Amino acid sequence: MHTTTTSPDALRVEMVERIRKAGHAQRGEVERVLRDTPRHEFVPDAELAVAYDPWQAVVTHRFEDGRSLSCASAPWLVAAMLDQLDVQPGNRILEIGAGTGYNACLLAQLTGRADLVTTIDIDPDVTAKASGALAATGYGDVHVITGDGGLGYPDHAPYDRMIATVSPWDIPAAWWQQLAPGGRLVAPLRWRGQGRSVAFTYTDGRLVSDSLHLCGFVYLQGVEDEGELSGPVTADELVTLHWDRDQAVEIDALRGVLDQPRVTAWSGITIASNESHDGLWLRLTVTDPRVCRIKVHADVPPEVCDPIGGWWRMALVDGDTLIYLTARRLETGDDVCWELGAIGHGPAAAKLTNYLCDEIRLWGPERNQRTPSLIVHPAGTPDSELAGPAIEKTHSRFVLTYDDVAL
Missing domain, CATH: 3.30.310 (TATA-Binding Protein)
Known part of the structure; x- marks a missing residue:
């Protein structure tokens, strides 16, 4: 139960102001949907002050050993990744990792039609609760799918935007196949032990980054994450x-x-x-x-x-x-x-x-001050086409460079 007497609307306004001061929600449409969406309705067991704390994730499901299985990401990170995704009206969107349904609700508002958003999660309890929260807040037309997010969801492909709210070790083959040319992918990737939310544009058969944010996420569960x-x-x-x-x-x-x-x-x-x-x-x-x-x-x-x-x-x-x-x-x-x-x-x-x-x-x-560029090539791309040494994945070859020159 909520014990604070401060109204959700006031807390939401304060949350967005703090997020913007920290340099996120810089896109006007991202600021708007954060202000308009009742986050507390997606995390009903959290205190209002916790639901609207810009820096705090809310764990909603755990493994038997206590590790986090699913959570509502901290609002600042939600905002940062939506800035990276750059959703345009009418975009068809796939979200990997349904969480509470909150992010899918924001995506539906950004694209303008809830039925253009598909969110997938491997855990049926997670998808059931996300589906219920989306219906209760007026976004029941979002497609909530129970399945292996590493396999994407081909029925609604190709997607103009793809966003992962779970952390993959690689770019699964299905994501390559289901992302439209010129589309954008935002994913909290892992390499060499650390994690970054990376925003890519799919161009000329490769994924080229334009921003990286330090982050940590629950790992992608399924057959595609064993690296x-x-x-x-x-x-x-x-x-x-x-x-x-x-x-x-x-x-x-x-x-x-x-x-x-x-x-x-x-x-x-x-x-x-x-x-x-x-x-x-x-x-x-x-x-x-x-x-x-x-x-x-x-x-x-x-x-x-x-x-x-x-x-x-x-x-x-x-x-x-x-x-x-x-x-x-x-x-x-x-x-x-x-x-x-x-x-x-x-x-x-x-x-x-x-x-x-x-x-x-x-x-x-x-x-x-210096951030490298990450270019992801499909597995099998010859060394002669790479700008530097590759970090080898299952379906991809990662190449990181500074100023287009590998150090």
Whole structure:
């Protein structure tokens, strides 16, 4: 039940104002539909203040082990992805991941006809609740389909716009086939352990990005999402490594690596307490095929593993050596900042920690001002047609470049 006395309309106005101040909902039509749509009716079990918190996702379904199965994305991220999608009146739209039905409701308003929107989800409980919420808010003509989103929905193809609100590891073959030439696809993709919402235009048989946003999403469930591997590096399995299947990682060579002597190096590059360092990780996905992700349970003491704070942490593996990004607090008068560095274990730890600090110094002067372009080619595209080294997926070849030149 809702316990706050502030009206939904007032909270919605405040939510949109805060989102716009943060740089999202820049398209007038996106701002309009956010202002007009009663989000609380799609998350009826959430307090009003939570339903209209710009930064908070609302989990609506969980796996038996407690992991999130489905949720209503944080409103700022909904706005950012709708900005990326650039829906035009009359567009035919496919959404992968029905969630609560809220995003499908926004899409229906943006295209102007609810029957032009199809939303698909693998979980029948999710689709049943989304369908009910859409009908209750006047958008019952949206097509709500129970099925594997990785297979798309060919009955209503081709689509002018496709948006995934679950995170795929690859662009499934069906999405390539069902997206109209010149159409746009927005998907929270994963490569080298990190995730970005990427906006593409489908042109000349390839997908070319024009924006990337840092994000995290529930993973796509189904037959098309089996590319990320993981394994423990500690006996208690509280520290795990996550990598792509095209990477040369032998997890058996890394088990127990944290028991080896620790090597620490510092870069001299500092960031403010509220400053992102994620551009460093993104840059390394362009320049170094060894970069991946380490996950550290909260019970692990820092003397065992001490990565920089955050949900996802950058690591680098070379054979039987593991290094990861770390930070230390520095205080200079009234100012507090964090110096970035590297911690390593294994035979090549000294060499690789110094290497990572050199990369931090290269990234530091421009910080997050430079964003690479991601071009996705169909699998089988010859190397001669690529602008740089490829990250190999099942149906696609990802090529990241800066200023059209791979580093």
